[in-house]
Amino acid sequence: MKTLVAASLLLATLAEVAQGHYTFQYLTVNGVKGAKYQNVRTNTNRYNPVTALDSNDLRCNAGASSNGGNTTTVAVAAGSTVAFTADVIVYHHGPVTFYMTKVADAVAADGSTDWFKIKEIGPEFNDGQAQWDMSFSYSAQIPSCISPGEYLLRIEHLAIHNPDGVPEFYIACAQVKVTGGGSGSPVPTVKIPGHVKSTDPGYTVNIWDNFHSYTIPGPKVATC
Ligand SMILES: *[C@@H]1O[C@H](CO)[C@@H](O)[C@H](O)[C@H]1NC(C)=O
Ligand SMILES: [Cu+2]
Secondary structure, rough: OOHHHHHHHHHHHHHHHHHHHOOOEEEEEEOOEEOOOOOEEOOOOOOOOOOOOOOOOHHHHHOOOOOOOHHEEEEOOOEEEEEEEEEEOOOOOOOOOEEEEEEEOOOOOOOOEEEEEEEOOOOOEOEEEEEOOOEEEEEOOOOOOOOOOOEEEEEEEEEOOOOOOOOOEEEEEEEEEEEOOOOOOOOOOOOOOOOOOOHHHHHHHHOOOOOOOOOOOOOOEEEE
């Protein structure tokens, strides 16, 4: 068991060196996968993660708070399914979450407004073994109850594979205009940064040691 764990940590480290990391570059809306960065903001840290819990880069990734003019805002019906796709398959262990924030103008938005979580994907435990969803694409449903208008739609993959290192955030924001919908106000809301604390069990956990349950960091999935 010890050897297995050591071997998988070593593999993870080798993979890190060999491949670099991943960025979420594509958005699928209404069943159509957009072009690279068509509806997803570009970033300036290549395939690298954000690691500082107090950084504004946690909102939409490095360099992505004021470059919305480089990205087209796409219409999406409330209640429909959207997906982000990365350039390489996600190979670190950790949760994937989706957030949204309502904005006056998705092109101009800097992510300083209130965010709510719309989906979270954690591990499944089978026979005591954690199984993480490590995929190219992750999908979420735009809540039916939210009001129409422009939003930033954000994906967050928190990599917690290395208990000796700092957890890594892989983030991207898409620019969407929600049509239909309702008049609900989703709660709870959070600011980013600030949504994940350095003491959160889901942030500090060692997934290789006696790992039998997991609490995804951040707020609960919002309702309205
Ligand atoms: C605009 O997008 C392109 C790729 O689509 C990228 O290379 C460039 O750095 C982006 N510019 C800004 C200001 O984000
Ligand atoms: Cu990594």
